[in-house]
Amino acid sequence: MQPLKREQYVQKSALSFDRVYIKDMGGHVFSIRGIEMNEIYYNKKITCPVCSTHFKGTKIKKSMLHHIKTDTDLCRYFKDANPYYYDINVCPECGFSFSDSFEKKLSTAEIDKFLKSITAHWKKQDLCGERSFEQAVDSLKMALLCGQVIGLKEINLAGICLRLCWLYREKSMTEEEKRFMKAAVGFYEKAYEMQGLNDEKEMRPELVVYLIGELNFRLGNFKDSVKWFNLAISRYSRDPAVKKQTMNMIKDRWMEIKDAMK
């Protein structure tokens, strides 16, 4: 096999330490000694839906991350950074906190309610740069609060709680992890039973049912876990819209859970 022609160079990173990169002729990085911060982070221009302030938010190029593993409740781990830290945009002026997929058109009454109940009590802070664990938690908690004030859909509130749960898991903060896991289950159940899940941009219903079963299992609510896994399999295993890979994952996990409960 012909050895690849390599170009080796040293770059000064944003954090002022040197990294050596090796690229092949196509510019593809195939060997990296550590990842330079400015290779995975970028700034995105954001406009606040409440006060129209323009600001820049730090985001992560997910394609640059090395996936390590995925937990059975779909929490994904990466070697170089935690992308969940940057899911939420926090307006530095009014505090409104929202994800990139936020689309709700806010009425004047909703904006007014938000400004009076949140902004009026909010201590201005800038969460637009790189985030610590505490800042990432703050951004998600703010998003949860804002979402409840403006009437965000249950499925979106569930997603915020699940991310909080995952952040606490990474730090082995079990009490907090369970607290937000429980909240996520509550929101997912409401979303599934009351709202129907027809929006293509949202999580597929079979995955919601799977997650309710899985999270209940993790919480020790075995009866509920059985109920939701049974529902996932009876309702979706013959549904042509459900990916085979997803259904296999659900069935495999159901086998493991049944074994664990014996």
Ligand SMILES: [Zn+2]
């Ligand atoms: Zn704002």
